[in-house]
Amino acid sequence: MQLFNSLSQIINISTELEKALTSFISKKSFKKNEFLLRADEYCNSLYFVEKGSLRGFYFHEEKEITNWFALEGDFGTSFYPFISKTRSYENIQALEDVEVSVLNNTELKKLYSDFPETEKLGRIILEDYYSKLEERLINIQFKSAKERYSNLMENRPQIIQRVPLGHLASYLGITQETLSRIRAGN
Amino acid sequence: MQLFNSLSQIINISTELEKALTSFISKKSFKKNEFLLRADEYCNSLYFVEKGSLRGFYFHEEKEITNWFALEGDFGTSFYPFISKTRSYENIQALEDVEVSVLNNTELKKLYSDFPETEKLGRIILEDYYSKLEERLINIQFKSAKERYSNLMENRPQIIQRVPLGHLASYLGITQETLSRIRAGN
DNA sequence: CGCCGAGTTGAACTGAATCAAGAAACGTGG
DNA sequence: CCACGTTTCTTGATTCAGTTCAACTCGGCG
Numbered sequence: 001m002q003l004f005n006s007l008s009q010i011i012n013i014s015t016e017l018e019k020a021l022t023s024f025i026s027k028k029s030f031k032k033n034e035f036l037l038r039a040d041e042y043c044n045s046l047y048f049v050e051k052g053s054l055r056g057f058y059f060h061e062e063k064e065i066t067n068w069f070a071l072e073g074d075f076g077t078s079f080y081p082f083i084s085k086t087r088s089y090e091n092i093q094a095l096e097d098v099e100v101s102v103l104n105n106t107e108l109k110k111l112y113s114d115f116p117e118t119e120k121l122g123r124i125i126l127e128d129y130y131s132k133l134e135e136r137l138i139n140i141q142f143k144s145a146k147e148r149y150s151n152l153m154e155n156r157p158q159i160i161q162r163v164p165l166g167h168l169a170s171y172l173g174i175t176q177e178t179l180s181r182i183r184a185g186n
Numbered sequence: 187m188q189l190f191n192s193l194s195q196i197i198n199i200s201t202e203l204e205k206a207l208t209s210f211i212s213k214k215s216f217k218k219n220e221f222l223l224r225a226d227e228y229c230n231s232l233y234f235v236e237k238g239s240l241r242g243f244y245f246h247e248e249k250e251i252t253n254w255f256a257l258e259g260d261f262g263t264s265f266y267p268f269i270s271k272t273r274s275y276e277n278i279q280a281l282e283d284v285e286v287s288v289l290n291n292t293e294l295k296k297l298y299s300d301f302p303e304t305e306k307l308g309r310i311i312l313e314d315y316y317s318k319l320e321e322r323l324i325n326i327q328f329k330s331a332k333e334r335y336s337n338l339m340e341n342r343p344q345i346i347q348r349v350p351l352g353h354l355a356s357y358l359g360i361t362q363e364t365l366s367r368i369r370a371g372n
Numbered sequence: 373c374g375c376c377g378a379g380t381t382g383a384a385c386t387g388a389a390t391c392a393a394g395a396a397a398c399g400t401g402g
Numbered sequence: 403c404c405a406c407g408t409t410t411c412t413t414g415a416t417t418c419a420g421t422t423c424a425a426c427t428c429g430g431c432g
Contacts (some may be wrong), residue, residue, distance in 0.1 A: 020332045049200065060324075060328060065327075071265065079382080080313065080320065081318055083312070083313065084309070084313045121270065123270070127269065127270045129316075131266055131321070133316070133319050133320065134319065136323060137322060138246075140323065141251075141359050142247075143294065145419075145420070146419095154388075162387060164377095164378070164379095166379090172326045174420070174421090175420075175421060175422080176378090176379075176380095177381085177420090178419090178420055178421075179381080180380055180381080181420095183379095183380095184380075184381085243408050330388090331387075331388070350409095350410070350411095351410070351411060352409095352411090361389060362411075363388090363391095363411090363412080363413085364387090364388055366411060367412080370412075
């Protein structure tokens with residue numbers, strides 16, 4: 001599992017912990033366009049993308065707004081509902097055929113109490129989400145559409161290759177037409 | 187302390203816990219315009235406003251951008267740096283003469299381990315920050331300047347009364363001129 | 373082959389920024 | 403308590419990035 005690789009870069013994984021993880025984590029597969037979570041459901045699962053890609057999105061005035069993308073090695077969940085046990089406002093969907101490792105909420109709690117070192121993990125994931133959210137806010141508030149696009153280009157070029165234009169546009173907070181023009185180089 | 191009042195609405199405060207809290211929490215006062223935290227410092231303190239008001243802000247291209255306001259009964263800190271122990275990019279400043287209850291990071295940790303029920307507290311504060319951030323993102327992305335202002339008007343009318351226009355404008359992500367026009371009713 | 377979703381292109385429109393003055397309010401010291 | 407300077411707020415004219423609406427192209431797939 002690629003997940004172990006990723007985790008071991010954050011914390012040291014003892015054989016004990018590895019055993020626990022193996023028993024807690026399940027693997028699932030989803031076909032392209034399948035939903036892992038629908039709005040209004042409770043989000044109990046933290047997904048880790050082993051292969052393929054996911055996106056989180058919600059509807060705003062009939063239009064889909066993509067909130068995040070998760071490629072191989074990324075975590076993906078409806079973050080706030082996951083930690084607060086409120087209903088999700090967002091959907092999680094497979095962008096391509098995808099394999100994920102799944103850790104659910106109750107088991108994560110167990111991990112925390114049995115292996116305190118995993119709390120660091122939770123903190124790191126949280127920080128990740130929070131700082132990405134902040135970054136997006138700053139981006140949308142201060143950067144032009146063009147700058148936002150080139151930022152994405154720099155930081156996550158694979159996304160641009162693998163994701164349809166419309167999703168990219170809504171993620172960047174612009175219309176598809178504008179993104180198309182940017183791409184054309186004005 | 188108003189803090190106890192607020193806390194007891196979230197979790198049950200045993201006499202034990204109350205004792206611990208009393209010993210951990212200190213009170214401080216700051217004069218109008220004084221800084222509680224400056225950018226580039228580490229943020230070790232979680233503030234709870236007993237009286238007066240605070241704001242968090244940072245600089246972007248020479249201009250101050252206000253990130254949040256905290257009035258009586260609100261928590262205020264540079265959230266992400268507080269939990270992740272990175273340097274703060276934001277400043278915290280007293281908007282008026284202010285009295286705060288201060289809980290610092292190490293003591294919060296101690297609370298967590300000695301009184302597990304306080305973890306709920308941490309979660310609630312986190313949720314609060316996170317969901318407010320998300321709300322702001324959605325606001326800026328989809329609402330017009332006017333709508334954002336009336337939202338604020340509805341949700342936190344006292345802020346509008348107590349905060350100078352320029353700070354409000356940057357908080358709403360618009361220029362002072364635009365806000366002035368909105369206020370005038372076009 | 374023809375259709376359908378995804379992407380492109382064009383023209384007109386618009387919300388808010390910018391630049392530039394003024395007016396009003398504020399507080400500090402004489 | 404007034405006078406002065408500074409900060410805060412308002413108003414006007416102009417400009418511009420990005421939206422909207424509409425039509426058109428292209429590639430793939432049933």
